[in-house]
Amino acid sequence: MSPPALTVTDLTVDYGPVRALREVSLTVPEAGFAAVLGSNGAGKSTLLRAVSGVLPYHGGTVRSGAVTAGGTALHGRRADQIVRQGVVQVPEGREVFARMSVADNLRAGALGARDRKSVAAARERVLRLFPVLAEREKQRAGLLSGGEQQMLAIGRALMAEPRLLLLDEPSLGLAPIMIGRIAETIRAINGEGIAVLLIEQNATLALQLASYAYVLEVGAIALEGPAAELAASAEIRDRYLGVSQEATEEEIAAAGPSRTLARWSG
Ligand SMILES: Nc1ncnc2c1ncn2[C@@H]1O[C@H](COP(=O)(O)OP(=O)(O)OP(=O)(O)O)[C@@H](O)[C@H]1O
């Protein structure tokens, strides 16, 4: 059996005197799909920053614990080395380069020493997945709608040919129809064998997409289980699923069938 795409073990993180994560442990199986739910300030983004190695840029420090991906230790490595290990983050708020063109944003995602042929192939696949980006390739990224910018942010991450994609609240601030489209795309990406760790406040959405889910509360895992079980739990419904389940199911259905991709990893 191949090692998990991600294993986080007893991870404790501080921002100066503020403890943001306490002994958090979780696993994403190879090609699996896990979600982390939690309300504002629970520590969701901190968890992703610790995994992707950008925590120091936010003034955070890993106090203890371990992070491994595909059997390789990630903690202590630089962010660019972690990307080369196939672990790529789509940050909260998308953070596309607004003044750069769509094409240049995608190019920026294809890291360093890769040959032109494989970069071109990755670009082809991203444009097939997000045709709207193909139409807008020469446009400045800042002129795209919020949903299109989210597509670009995901597309840019895919340019690095990840084995594990880390998504920080991709549905945030998007219209329902756009949430449905992004959801279908994420499902299609996972269907191609790319493992996904999805961070969401939209619990309904996350539990529909993921197989397994964790609930973060003030920096600690309060609850975990198969997504279907959490979705059916009365406690989860009351505490985290404010909106109606049916609405999101309709949103996903309205987005139509998922697109098929050529294989990402070759
Ligand atoms: N750069 C930072 N410096 C200091 N404290 C921070 C920093 N970033 C986050 N925190 C604190 O760490 C805790 C966890 O924040 P984090 O951003 O990880 O939460 P979150 O679950 O992603 O919230 P949201 O849903 O609002 O994005 C919060 O108490 C927050 O105030």
Ligand SMILES: [Mg+2]
């Ligand atoms: Mg966050």
